[in-house]
Amino acid sequence: MGFADIPLLNQIKGRMTWLDARQQVVAQNVANADTPGYVARDIKAPTDFARALREGGGLTMVRTSAAHLPSANGPVARFKSDKTPDSETTLDGNSVVVEEQMLKMAESRMAYDAAISMYTKSMDMIRLATRKPSAG
Numbered sequence: 511m512g513f514a515d516i517p518l519l520n521q522i523k524g525r526m527t528w529l530d531a532r533q534q535v536v537a538q539n540v541a542n543a544d545t546p547g548y549v550a551r552d553i554k555a556p557t558d559f560a561r562a563l564r565e566g567g568g569l570t571m572v573r574t575s576a577a578h579l580p581s582a583n584g585p586v587a588r589f590k591s592d593k594t595p596d597s598e599t600t601l602d603g604n605s606v607v608v609e610e611q612m613l614k615m616a617e618s619r620m621a622y623d624a625a626i627s628m629y630t631k632s633m634d635m636i637r638l639a640t641r642k643p644s645a646g
Contacts, residue, residue, distance in 0.1 A: 546602035552594040
């Protein structure tokens with residue numbers, strides 16, 4: 511059993527993948543804050559990240575050179591973004607409220623930092639458990 515087979519680590523990686531995708535969607539919303547008719551988008555959180563990663567359809571890594579290593583992970587999850595207008599819409603039809611997008615961005619960043627911390631602590635525990643006992 512390798513590290514990639516540990517369910518907790520797979521869940522954490524799935525959460526980080528979703529948070530990365532959400533951060534990209536929020537950044538796109540901010541970039542289009544002045545685009546007439548643009549409706550803000552967001553990604554709904556799946557309740558089971560492991561299932562979402564398995565069923566995501568996904569994208570695969572592309573080898574652009576024979577010198578590159580092939581991907582061992584297979585498909586990467588793809589999450590669907592839905593139109594979720596913010597609390598107000600301007601006269602030109604734009605529904606992006608930059609302050610709300612910044613809150614979503616900060617929320618995603620804090621959740622990503624927590625996931626990174628949990629992943630790091632889990633790896634530290636595994637390293638500690640597999641370390642050779644010291645002669646004392």
